[in-house]
């Protein structure tokens with residue numbers, strides 16, 4: 001009988017999730033792959049199995065509670081244990097708030113990044129509590145600490161995920177579970193293809209040499225799984241920056257006010273909110 005550890009990864013069809021699943025698979029873990037794009041998950045499963053690993057594909061939309069329940073049920077009934085749950089599915093819609101579509105940009109973003117992440121934990125928690133061990137790793141962001149203009153809804157979801165992580169840790173760690181969050185800075189993934197907003201369009205982006213690769217974040221998640229702790233900010237140099245902005249939030253206000261005035265002068269939004 002195979003008693004190797006099991007990791008569940010949501011948002012495994014690309015970016016950080018795919019890199020994380022691949023890394024755990026290479027290290028001998030059994031991997032459960034969840035996201036909406038089934039063909040991507042199946043291609044990744046073939047890759048992992050081609051390298052001697054084991055993968056289970058469970059197409060899942062984290063905005064659909066019955067699909068999340070099916071993910072949890074299929075995982076427990078197929079492999080009977082969950083050692084690490086990487087709650088990673090997420091997206092960004094980085095726009096001026098008055099241009100955001102109430103449903104597609106606001107409600108959906110909250111539904112995937114925050115409600116979806118909470119639902120995934122809710123579905124796995126009874127089984128985790130029953131087995132008496134397991135590590136939940138929520139993929140948050142540096143936007144869980146510092147909220148930039150156009151990141152209003154995204155930051156709300158990631159601040160929310162940080163609060164959820166802290167409360168959950170205090171709720172379940174006395175019962176034997178571990179709960180962490182990882183807080184990545186900018187990462188080169190498909191995220192940017194969907195998220196790009198006025199800041200990105202006008203060149204207010206992180207210099208390419210400072211942008212992480214999905215594999216860097218996967219390695220940090222692996223390290224967190226090996227040595228659980230409350231949270232991990234990657235890259236490390238964001239830690240003093242975020243500390244500074246917590247101490248002197250006015251600094252970011254002033255810096256951002258200039259940027260926003262310039263951007264809005266370049267591309268004013270109409271009274272209907274379209275840019």
Ligand SMILES: NC(=O)c1ccc[n+]([C@@H]2O[C@H](COP(=O)([O-])OP(=O)(O)OC[C@H]3O[C@@H](n4cnc5c(N)ncnc54)[C@H](OP(=O)(O)O)[C@@H]3O)[C@@H](O)[C@H]2O)c1
Pocket residue numbers: 010011012013014015016017034035036037038040060061062063088089090091092112139140141142183184185186187188189190191192214
């Ligand atoms: N890239 C960055 O700069 C960055 C920085 C900090 C934090 N993060 C966080 O890292 C996580 C992964 O993002 P990424 O950068 O790897 O972006 P990505 O390449 O776009 O991957 C996002 C993943 O989320 C999945 N997803 C989106 N909506 C979903 C839904 N309704 N149900 C299930 N899965 C869904 C996507 O799969 P399907 O489309 O197949 O469903 C995809 O696998 C997100 O939580 C993001 O907020 C990213």
